[in-house]
Amino acid sequence: MNQLAKELHNCPLMATNSSPLIFSMFLLLPLFLLSITSSGSHHIREATVEDLQLAFKQNKLTSRQLVKFYLKEIQKLNPSLRGVIEVNPDALDQADKADKEHQAKAQGSLMGLHGIPVLLKDNIATKDEMNTTAGSYALLGSIVPQDAGVVAKLRRAGAIILGKASLSEWAHWRSRSSPLGWCARSGYGKNPYNFSAEPCGSSSGSAISTAANMVAVSLGTETDGSILCPSFLNSIVGIKPTVGLISRAGVIPITPRQDTVGPMCRTIADAAYVLDAIAGLDYNDKATIEASKYIPQGGYKQFLKLNGLKGKRLGILRSEFAFEKESIPAKTYEQHFKTLRQAGAVLIDNLEVKHKDILTSNYEDIAINAEFKLALNAYLTQLVNSPVRSLKDVIAFNNRNPGLEKMKEYGQDHFMEAEPTNGIREKEREALSKFEIYSKYGFEKLIQNNKLDALVAPFISHYIASGGYPGITVPAGYDIGGIPFGINFAGLKGSEPTLIEIAYSFEQATKVRRPPF
Numbered sequence: 001m002n003q004l005a006k007e008l009h010n011c012p013l014m015a016t017n018s019s020p021l022i023f024s025m026f027l028l029l030p031l032f033l034l035s036i037t038s039s040g041s042h043h044i045r046e047a048t049v050e051d052l053q054l055a056f057k058q059n060k061l062t063s064r065q066l067v068k069f070y071l072k073e074i075q076k077l078n079p080s081l082r083g084v085i086e087v088n089p090d091a092l093d094q095a096d097k098a099d100k101e102h103q104a105k106a107q108g109s110l111m112g113l114h115g116i117p118v119l120l121k122d123n124i125a126t127k128d129e130m131n132t133t134a135g136s137y138a139l140l141g142s143i144v145p146q147d148a149g150v151v152a153k154l155r156r157a158g159a160i161i162l163g164k165a166s167l168s169e170w171a172h173w174r175s176r177s178s179p180l181g182w183c184a185r186s187g188y189g190k191n192p193y194n195f196s197a198e199p200c201g202s203s204s205g206s207a208i209s210t211a212a213n214m215v216a217v218s219l220g221t222e223t224d225g226s227i228l229c230p231s232f233l234n235s236i237v238g239i240k241p242t243v244g245l246i247s248r249a250g251v252i253p254i255t256p257r258q259d260t261v262g263p264m265c266r267t268i269a270d271a272a273y274v275l276d277a278i279a280g281l282d283y284n285d286k287a288t289i290e291a292s293k294y295i296p297q298g299g300y301k302q303f304l305k306l307n308g309l310k311g312k313r314l315g316i317l318r319s320e321f322a323f324e325k326e327s328i329p330a331k332t333y334e335q336h337f338k339t340l341r342q343a344g345a346v347l348i349d350n351l352e353v354k355h356k357d358i359l360t361s362n363y364e365d366i367a368i369n370a371e372f373k374l375a376l377n378a379y380l381t382q383l384v385n386s387p388v389r390s391l392k393d394v395i396a397f398n399n400r401n402p403g404l405e406k407m408k409e410y411g412q413d414h415f416m417e418a419e420p421t422n423g424i425r426e427k428e429r430e431a432l433s434k435f436e437i438y439s440k441y442g443f444e445k446l447i448q449n450n451k452l453d454a455l456v457a458p459f460i461s462h463y464i465a466s467g468g469y470p471g472i473t474v475p476a477g478y479d480i481g482g483i484p485f486g487i488n489f490a491g492l493k494g495s496e497p498t499l500i501e502i503a504y505s506f507e508q509a510t511k512v513r514r515p516p517f
Contacts, residue, residue: 043055044061044066046213046266048269048270049112049113049269050269052066052115053110053112053115053116056110057110062102063094063096063099063102063115063160064095064096066095066115066116067091067094067117070117070214070216071087073214077192077214081208081209081214082187082188083204083206083207083208083214084119084163084166084186084205084214085122085135085163086131088126088128088129088130088164091117091160091162091163094161095117095160098115098158099115101115102115108157109158112157112158112273113274113277114158115160116158116159116160116217117159117217118154118161118162118217118219118274119162119209119217119218120163120164120165120206120218120219121164121165121205121206121219121221122166122167122185123167123171123251124221124252124261125146125151125251125252126144127144127145127146128161130163132144132164134167134170134171134183135167135168135169135184135185135186136183136185136394136405137184137185137397137401137404137405138387138388138393138397139388141386142386143384143385143386144250144384145382145384146250148247148250149246149248149284149285150246150247150251153247153277153278154277157277159277162215165203165205165209166183166186166204166205166208167202167205167206168180168182168183168202168226169183170252171201171223171226171254172201172226173372173414174410174415175411176414177409178406178409178410179198180204180229184404189201189205189208191208191233191234191483192208192516192517193234193483199230199233199234200225200230200232200233200234201229202226202230203221203222203227203238204230206220206264207220207230207234207236207238207264208230208234210236210264210266211266211516212516212517217263217264217265217266217273217274218263219261219262220262220264221248221261222240222461223254223255223465224258224461225459225461225462227239227260227262227264228240228461228471228473228488231473231486232473232484232485232486232488233483233484233485233486234484235475235513235514236265237264237265237267237271237472237474237503238262238264238271238473239262239271239275239472239496240461240470240472241262241275241279241470241496242469242470242493242495243259243260243468244289244291244468245288245292245295245494246260246261246275246278246279246280247282247288248287249284250284252376253376253379254371254372255367257371258468260468262275263278266513268472268474271472271500272299272301275299276299276300276301279295291493291494294493294494294496296497300496300500303497303498303501303504306504306505306508307343307344308500308502308503308504308505309345309506310343310344311345312344312345312346312498312501313346313348313451313453314347314452314453314454315446315447315450315452315454315455315456316337316347316348316350316351316455316456316457317455317457318350320457320458320460328477328478328479329477332476333458333476336476336487336506339506339510340456340506343506347456351446352446353438353442353443354442354446355437355442356438356442358435359462361434363431364465364466366428366430366431367431367432369414369418370421370423370425371424372418373391373419373421374423376391377389377391394415395412395416398412438466438467439467443463443464443467443469444492447491447492452491453491453495454489454490454491454495454502456488457487458485458486458488459486459488460488460490461488467493469490469491469493470493470494470495470496471489471490471491472500472502472503473486474489474506475512475513476510478514482516489506
């Protein structure tokens with residue numbers, strides 16, 4: 001073990017596979033700060049943003065009490081679940097500030113996300129005492145120049161940054177063989193519904209922590225499935241927004257062409273609150289300039305309609321529902337189709353997206369490897385301080401620290417494929433042109449020709465990733481062993497209002513979600 005590995009192994013702030021997952025906040029906070037009445041705990045678990053704001057207004061709850069509750073839950077559950085990498089040492093101070101604003105009835109308080117704790121995936125930069133590392137020791141101690149664009153918006157909304165969530169290391173673009181939900185800094189994240197089940201990724205910690213009531217709401221990121229998949233398997237709501245609807249500035253990238261930040265919450269309503277807080281223009285991310293035209297005047301909460309399914313035309317991608325006939329998912333989805341019809345939706349069945357073979361080729365790897373190197377090098381270069389300044393440096397760090405980064409077990413094949421690339425050249429341009437064919441003559445044409453409001457599948461991320469389209473997953477049921485599964489709705493760019501209407505109406509008609517314990 002080299003000197004760096006020894007220091008990290010012995011550091012009580014760090015998680016290793018041979019030591020318990022312990023955080024500095026727990027060592028510093030007296031136990032009385034973490035106490036809260038059992039009745040209060042009962043009312044806080046599964047509480048929505050609206051519930052919490054009402055409790056603030058009625059003086060039944062303070063932000064400090066709320067933060068203390070979540071810190072206690074993290075202390076109790078996280079050593080097993082490993083959904084949180086760090087807690088914010090400033091969280092209680094932020095809560096006190098929010099409580100003072102509540103008492104003074106300051107403008108903007110007692111509404112939206114004001115005083116509400118939020119957990120951020122550990123690839124979203126915060127200019128504070130916390131690290132931003134994508135789960136890797138290579139970035140431990142790096143200093144970001146400023147808050148990520150979404151974090152700046154959250155702070156302006158009065159939200160409390162509770163901490164950083166674990167993830168699949170480097171958003172699962174280091175190695176194909178590393179398990180989803182694993183990163184060096186926190187180990188293996190566990191699905192709270194069944195510890196033997198995969199939590200999926202790469203926004204695994206955000207999903208685990210939200211599902212297990214270790215936080216009110218969380219943020220994840222997605223390139224292809226990283227919000228939708230962990231939300232699907234942890235019985236929460238995930239929104240993968242149109243690319244550019246939410247700023248990616250200050251987020252450790254994979255590819256700007258597909259990357260997005262999105263809400264991961266227990267309800268559609270909570271996700272709408274988060275979306276209202278974080279969507280919008282950020283001149284540090286040029287994609288938001290074009291996508292800001294999609295943001296509806298009055299925000300997204302107005303689309304929380306009980307009759308949101310009435311008259312909606314939904315296209316069923318039947319090939320994606322290829323379950324054994326008598327299986328729980330097969331029976332459950334058929335029941336949900338009946339519910340959709342009963343709520344007034346028109347279902348167009350047995351649809352297929354043309355040119356989807358493009359998605360199963362190696363075009364994604366070809367394009368993303370080159371885009372990843374360019375984007376990551378640009379991110380690392382702008383850091384105020386960092387042990388690594390390029391993808392080449394990260395590869396070298398991993399090679400110097402094979403035990404710490406589990407190199408023997410997982411390697412870094414994606415990194416090794418990306419490093420020799422040299423920008424967007426002929427083969428990358430060919431791959432990108434194929435994606436354009438799929439988007440225009442496959443996905444978009446299917447929706448337009450059938451006059452659809454949304455496509456429906458159990459899991460739909462691969463269909464919407466390359467084109468930057470939005471999607472929402474909603475809890476749909478529980479399989480053998482209590483393992484959750486969801487249902488996905490997806491549409492054209494800017495269709496979030498329609499998708500929220502559909503998803504909210506479905507959620508309220510079914511009310512599937514239940515807490516894991």
